[in-house]
Amino acid sequence: MVKKKEIEKTLEEEIVVEPITTEKIFEGPIIPGIKSKMAISDLPGVGEKIAEKIKEAGFFDMMSIAAASPKELSNAAEIGDATAVKIINAAREELDIGYETADKVMERRKKVLRITTGSKNLDALLGGGVETGATTEFHGGFGSSKTQIAHQLAVNVQLPPEKGGLGGRALFIDTEATFRPERIVQMAKAAGLDPEVALSNVVVGRAYNSDHQFILAEKAGDLIRNHNVKLVIVDSVTAQFRTDFVGRGTLAERQQKLNRHLHTLQRLADVYNVVIYMTNQVMSRPDVMFGDPTAPIGGHIMGHFSTYRIYVRRSKGGIRIAKLIDSPNLPEGEAVFLITGDGLSDPPEKKK
Ligand SMILES: Nc1ncnc2c1ncn2[C@@H]1O[C@H](COP(=O)(O)OP(=O)(O)OP(=O)(O)O)[C@@H](O)[C@H]1O
Numbered sequence: 001m002v003k004k005k006e007i008e009k010t011l012e013e014e015i016v017v018e019p020i021t022t023e024k025i026f027e028g029p030i031i032p033g034i035k036s037k038m039a040i041s042d043l044p045g046v047g048e049k050i051a052e053k054i055k056e057a058g059f060f061d062m063m064s065i066a067a068a069s070p071k072e073l074s075n076a077a078e079i080g081d082a083t084a085v086k087i088i089n090a091a092r093e094e095l096d097i098g099y100e101t102a103d104k105v106m107e108r109r110k111k112v113l114r115i116t117t118g119s120k121n122l123d124a125l126l127g128g129g130v131e132t133g134a135t136t137e138f139h140g141g142f143g144s145s146k147t148q149i150a151h152q153l154a155v156n157v158q159l160p161p162e163k164g165g166l167g168g169r170a171l172f173i174d175t176e177a178t179f180r181p182e183r184i185v186q187m188a189k190a191a192g193l194d195p196e197v198a199l200s201n202v203v204v205g206r207a208y209n210s211d212h213q214f215i216l217a218e219k220a221g222d223l224i225r226n227h228n229v230k231l232v233i234v235d236s237v238t239a240q241f242r243t244d245f246v247g248r249g250t251l252a253e254r255q256q257k258l259n260r261h262l263h264t265l266q267r268l269a270d271v272y273n274v275v276i277y278m279t280n281q282v283m284s285r286p287d288v289m290f291g292d293p294t295a296p297i298g299g300h301i302m303g304h305f306s307t308y309r310i311y312v313r314r315s316k317g318g319i320r321i322a323k324l325i326d327s328p329n330l331p332e333g334e335a336v337f338l339i340t341g342d343g344l345s346d347p348p349e350k351k352k
């Protein structure tokens with residue numbers, strides 16, 4: 001039995017992981033022009049010293065600099081706003097960012113891949129599974145299965161493409177101390193994977209507060225690049241923000257911080273074409289008299305940053321019901337799935 005402590009490595013430590021032996025299916029980031037060979041220190045106004053500061057702040061490549069706001073960059077690198085603008089513009093020029101015709105967008109959409117959830121019903125609801133290059137938010141009450149799905153995806157991402165995986169690793173940002181290696185072992189066995197190998201392919205970062213969570217996400221780019229990570233899990237994305245910012249007066253600050261965090265996650269999805277799976281709690285809404293009196297935490301900011309939003313609730317037996325409530329390209333709908341010791345599956349068909 002592998003001890004939990006051995007697996008719970010923080011991202012600060014050197015992570016030694018054996019490469020897994022499925023063929024490489026990503027050609028690299030999907031944003032046009034991203035394959036820039038230019039070093040950050042080559043940008044005008046950036047020497048080795050400033051380049052180091054910029055990288056320390058989580059801007060590891062041209063794209064992240066190009067997408068930064070002048071304020072973000074000037075604060076991070078302790079440089080003037082005007083210099084920051086100059087650096088950002090140079091990074092944008094280097095990447096040749098601009099408009100393109102829809103056929104090119106269509107071409108790139110073909111690089112979008114999916115991880116199976118293990119349930120055919122739920123996969124169908126999501127258009128074939130959870131999508132790379134996008135953020136997927138599952139929200140729901142206690143025990144609705146958000147964390148179970150997180151574990152299942154951490155296993156399924158490791159499967160070869162013909163079995164619905166991406167032959168990659170998972171990065172698990174655990175904010176509620178509910179990551180369970182035992183569940184990975186159970187689900188890996190059921191999926192026909194070697195449990196020891198499966199455990200070594202899940203990199204866990206335990207976030208103790210919202211700042212810690214923030215930094216873990218900012219550091220994720222490095223791991224994604226160097227360790228074949230195809231899935232980033234944040235379970236839960238809002239809980240720490242909720243406990244760290246209590247009271248009405250702190251709401252604006254909380255939303256601002258959450259906004260930046262979600263922006264970081266969105267950027268990881270865009271730049272590295274990985275799956276971002278995040279979970280969110282719901283709160284009760286006393287103002288709702290009819291229908292479901294719950295709403296996801298995080299308000300419109302959460303809604304804005306989730307490409308796919310799914311509400312999941314508990315039914316009888318191991319049954320769960322998922323409802324797709326927001327998607328740029330899929331119809332709204334519901335799916336019924338099952339949670340068992342083996343993980344996610346579909347309920348047996350009813351006899352007629
Ligand atoms: N080994 C198992 N076998 C069968 N069902 C399990 C197993 N482990 C967990 N479950 C089911 O999953 C439920 C817990 O779900 P999960 O932890 O994913 O909820 P959650 O949506 O993350 O809730 P929270 O908001 O509290 O984090 C349990 O109540 C149980 O029904």
Ligand SMILES: [Mg+2]
Nearest residue numbers: 146147178235
């Ligand atoms: Mg949970």
